[in-house]
Amino acid sequence: MAIAVMQVIPSKFKLQYSRKLVNFGKYFLISLVLLLGLHLVAYANNPEVILQPEWTANLETSTPLITTGEMVFAIENQKYSGEPRDYLANLVAINTASGKVQWQQQLPSHQTLGSRKLILENGTIYASHDNGVVGFEPETGSPKASFKYTEYMDGGIRDRLMGIHQDIAVYGDSIPIDDSPSSRMDYQTKVYGSTKEKTLWSYQLPKTNGLIGIQAINPVVQNGILLLPSFHDTTAGRLEQFTVIDVASGKVLWTWEAPQDPNGLWSANVFGDTIYTSVFGNTKTQPSGRIRAIALQTGKEKWSYVITGKVKAVSDREVLIWEPKQNSRGNFVVLDKETGRFLRRFTVNRVYDNDPQHLTWVDGQVYIEDMEIKNVTLGFYGSADNNSWVSAFDDKTGKLLWRTPTLMNSHIYYPPIVTGIADNPEKKRLIFASNFLRTEGSSKLQSFLIP
Known part of the structure; x- marks a missing residue:
């Protein structure tokens, strides 16, 4: 019968062996802490911390983005179909967590590229077109509402949708006046407040040079009030004016005007x-x-x-x-x-240090689009490589915290949006769209988890 022999390890040897294990663990932990510290220092001092997108969707947007939190909405341009001019587009709903398209609806015809408007109001997502406005249920994309503009007048400027408040759509027409004494064009401008059943009110501005006229100041519907900017030329100079109207009643609340000087x-x-x-x-x-x-x-x-x-x-x-x-x-x-x-x-230190056209300010951070212009060539119009990204700055110090990757030959036309994450209230994501300017390549909608 075989007898098992137990090998006895001397206590001195066990002590040396244990000491080696302890020393190895100690040195390993010290090295790990040093490496982590160096990483944190490098991260903190790195002015070019570039975050990678959580997801990317390839689409070309023609309006500012709108979000409900769970979904982000965009009007996606389709290819121009030729003559007669008809700029086709889809209203697209994308899940903010996954970047997947939840639903899409083709929008009615539009003759002017880029002048559509997208509005989220009273539980409906609205999109404008040549002859009115259509509304959809945000979760499913089911058709929900439709507004028709008043009878079309030849030569007018249409689709000046300004906003929607409590199911009242506010829009305007500007009709040229033929008996203008000079070469400049004067207009008769009329504004309407309509429900899907009828027109509730209308207001006609005095003679103007167009509905939108003061620099780049656009009509705005906010908190049930319409701010209507316009101007007209007089012998004494240009007269700028605001007309402020209650959307529900059409009543003029106040006006302001000042000469151009x-x-x-x-x-x-x-x-x-x-x-x-x-x-x-x-x-x-x-x-x-x-x-x-x-x-x-x-x-x-x-x-x-x-x-x-x-x-x-x-x-x-x-x-x-x-x-x-x-x-x-x-x-x-x-x-x-x-x-x-x-x-x-x-x-803030930016490459393109002119007036930032599109920025978003949330939770102590300012998100600003930036652009690097390279390889400029001169010609009738000129051309260049316009590479764009979004940077996040601290609103106390102006320090660059992080930025998105560079998008080659793209422009960022609309402000980024920041939305919360449903299952983690402490975290948020940044979403923005870029439009590609060349015949090759693609426009993108991207989401980034904010660190």
């Missing part, structure tokens, strides 16, 4: 219940200007602040102003929303 209106933006107007002026020594906060309901001034700049975004407590400065990469000034009191100023 060196201290003329530069911009006007509606955020919540306030209009922020920017007047740009020049003194003998340096540029000067003023921001005014005006109550949308009454037209009364809330506060004003001396600065040459434009209001770009508003949070629940603060107002963000872009301040153009020579030899600067872009200054931002932050004011108190209620009083106009100065709070802070910060600078």
